[in-house]
Amino acid sequence: MEARMKNPATIIPAAMKPIMELMRAxxxxxxxxxxxxxxxxxxxxxxxxxxxxxxxxxxxxxxGASDERVGLVSAWREAPYYTDAERAALELxxxxxxxxxxxxxxxxxxxxxxxxxxxxxxxxxILLMTAVTNLFNRLNAPIRQVAGSW
Numbered sequence: 001m002e003a004r005m006k007n008p009a010t011i012i013p014a015a016m017k018p019i020m021e022l023m024r025a026x027x028x029x030x031x032x033x034x035x036x037x038x039x040x041x042x043x044x045x046x047x048x049x050x051x052x053x054x055x056x057x058x059x060x061x062x063x064g065a066s067d068e069r070v071g072l073v074s075a076w077r078e079a080p081y082y083t084d085a086e087r088a089a090l091e092l093x094x095x096x097x098x099x100x101x102x103x104x105x106x107x108x109x110x111x112x113x114x115x116x117x118x119x120x121x122x123x124x125x126i127l128l129m130t131a132v133t134n135l136f137n138r139l140n141a142p143i144r145q146v147a148g149s150w
Contacts, residue, residue, distance in 0.1 A: 004143045019135065026128035029121045034063050035086055039093045039126060040133045041073050046097050047137035054147035085117035092123075093130045 009016040027036050041056030060070045072079035076090045092106065092114040099105040114123060139145075 001144070001146045003145050003149065007143065007145060008139050019132065022128065023132050026125050026132055029125035031089075031118075031122055031125050034060065034065055034069075035089055036125075036129050037063060037065075038069075038073055038076075038086065039089060039129045041070075042076070042090050043093055043097045043130055043133040044137055045074050046094060047134065047141060049137035049141045049145075050147040051140045051145040051149070052133065052136055088114045088117045089126050092126055096127060096130045097134055 005011070009019055027033065037056055037059045041053060041060060044052035044056055057070060066081070068079070068081045072081060073090070076082050076087060082090070091110050095102075095106045095110050114126070118126065
């Protein structure tokens with residue numbers, strides 16, 4: 001496999017720094033890094049970005065996440081390996097990624113469930129992580145960035 005071109009954020013170097021700063025900001029609000037990586041992995045699975053799925057998988061393994069927690073992120077609703085707070089974050093990340101799937105992109109039920117577990121800064125962190133992951137997915141998928149190639 002070969003990518004169609006270099007990643008746009010590397011072609012336009014002024015783009016990479018603010019993207020990475022946004023990622024660091026999203027990860028700076030005290031949420032567990034494992035949760036942030038689960039969000040990254042799940043959003044990337046939805047978008048079919050093999051490069052980011054690979055990265056999310058590897059990052060979770062480096063953090064010491066169990067095989068079950070890593071391997072079943074796509075089935076978080078049915079798998080017993082996640083806390084209620086993690087489920088709420090994953091549900092919010094999914095809804096925030098699949099904006100066009102419903103007339104109300106993020107229904108009150110999903111929002112209220114998430115705010116029952118997270119404060120406003122943590123909600124901002126979850127939403128920013130979701131948004132930045134979607135940005136990376138939208139750069140990597142069209143160019144067919146090869147998994148494991150960065």
